[in-house]
Amino acid sequence: MDKLHIVKIGGNVIENQETFLDFLKDYAALKGRKILVHGGGKEATQMAKKLGVSVEVIDGRRVTDANNLDIITMLYGGKLNKNIVAQLQALGCNSLGLSGADGNSVLAEKRPIKSIDFGFVGDLKEVNHSLFNLLLKEGISPVCCALSHDGSGQLLNTNADTIAATLASAMTPYYEVHLNYCFEKNGVLKDINDDDSIMPSMNKMEYNHLKSKGILHSGMLPKLHNCFIALKEGVKFVKIGSPKMITETGIYTQIIN
Amino acid sequence: MDKLHIVKIGGNVIENQETFLDFLKDYAALKGRKILVHGGGKEATQMAKKLGVSVEVIDGRRVTDANNLDIITMLYGGKLNKNIVAQLQALGCNSLGLSGADGNSVLAEKRPIKSIDFGFVGDLKEVNHSLFNLLLKEGISPVCCALSHDGSGQLLNTNADTIAATLASAMTPYYEVHLNYCFEKNGVLKDINDDDSIMPSMNKMEYNHLKSKGILHSGMLPKLHNCFIALKEGVKFVKIGSPKMITETGIYTQIIN
Secondary structure, rough: OOOEEEEEOHHHHHHOOOHHHHHHHHHOOOOEEEEEEEEOHHHHHHHHHOOOOOOOOOOOOEEOHHHHHHHHHHHHHOOOOOOHHHHHHOOOOOOOOOOHHHHOOOEEEEEEOOOOOOOOOOEEEEEEEHHHHHHHOOOOOOEEEEEEEEEOOOEEOOOOOHHHHHHHHHHOOEEEEEEEEOOOOOOOOOOOOOOEEEEEEHHHHHHHHHHHOOOOOHHHHHHHHHHHHHHOOOOOOEEHHHHHHHHOOOEEEEOOO | OOOOEEEOOHHOOOHOHHHHHHHHHHHOOOOEEEEEEEEOOHHHHHHHOOOOOOOOOOEEOEEEEHHHHHHHHHHHHHHHHHHHHHHHOOOOOEEEOOOOOHHEEEEEEEOOOOOOOEEEEEEEEEEEEEHHHHHHOOOEEEEEEOOOEEEOEEEEEOOOHHHHHHHHHHHOOOOOEEEEEEEOOOOOEEEOOOOOOEEOOOOOHHHHHHHHHHOOOOOOOOOOHHHHHHOOOOOOOEEEOHHHHHHOOEEEEEOOO
């Protein structure tokens, strides 16, 4: 089976232009089939402010109303996605940007309203493995932004970590899938206050132990949850680390069963 | 040879939400292989104003500086393109949005500076027929916005009429190509002041005659120029008319040799 690298890059890395360009160079140099999934960063908040669009936050989570969805679609589906693709083309990596609506690549449903209405937020239903296979076989690397659609004309703001994990799982029948979460740290820290306390690996038992002791950063929990699901679904390697981890020299935490 | 419809839709049509949704329904219902090329409309000017970005106009033509290019990329490559694709998916038309950077679909060079520097504006070099063929064969309809790239990381604002005509010419070896320019009039008018004076057809001689007499609207000249080039390059049918012209009931002017 051929290898397939799925690389998720977070907003904090994207915001630092120099780090991000370095990452794109490393990504372009990564051999074999690959898919990039990118988050957004703080530009949407800044743009909302400039345009006088209010941003509602409930329980620490942003509500995506119609105006904020437009901003996300403009910035992440448009400016960021298209510029990433143009840069990758310049670096010799034939890539193609996708929102979830494009080729019906990522289908979701609007999150049902329980106690809180998060607005136009998508809970993932399915990724279109045929489309990804079609492009990959042609040597084209898809670049996915964090937008899905509901199949009825509505774009939806969707968690990029979850898109990456679901995509990874969906591609396991066709490839030996490597899922890489790149973010601003070098891996999972044993001690939140010590950036050098990287765990070389972490299994489910350790995860549950650290979680119960409250040692893991709250932002890490859904990311790690996605990692364990991906492993269970047959993804071969799952790693969390710095953008450099897709090169030979990178540091990371490997997530294992 | 199979038919391929290439449909260009102008900014003025896009701005009228009702007309535009009607058009998308007609487009989705159009049988066979098809490609949509869309312009922009006035939203970029409004957004520039909101963001405090100045718009320079020289000789009646907009200059595309870096800030204006960002706005175009956000609005037309992002918001408009992705929403068109989401709507088409809802209408049962499997479509996929492309800027020129995506899959290297439309390659251009930055317009050389002669007396005027128009900024990040692209003069078309080549369309990637392999990519369009790959998608069309899979039953996927590409939706192109008016952005190209230079292959060196730079996105470029590019005339949508020219993209449509160049694309039409490039596809003639593989399809019987029908090129349709949809805009706010019902066709080419014999009398600018009479919307009912539609010419059912127009050949090169009539074009030259009307042009020399100053009867053609200045905005029509480059459009018609593109039409005659496309015909020369082997495009089978070239029509200019209202959005309804892609249905059985539409009125249009057929451009002939």
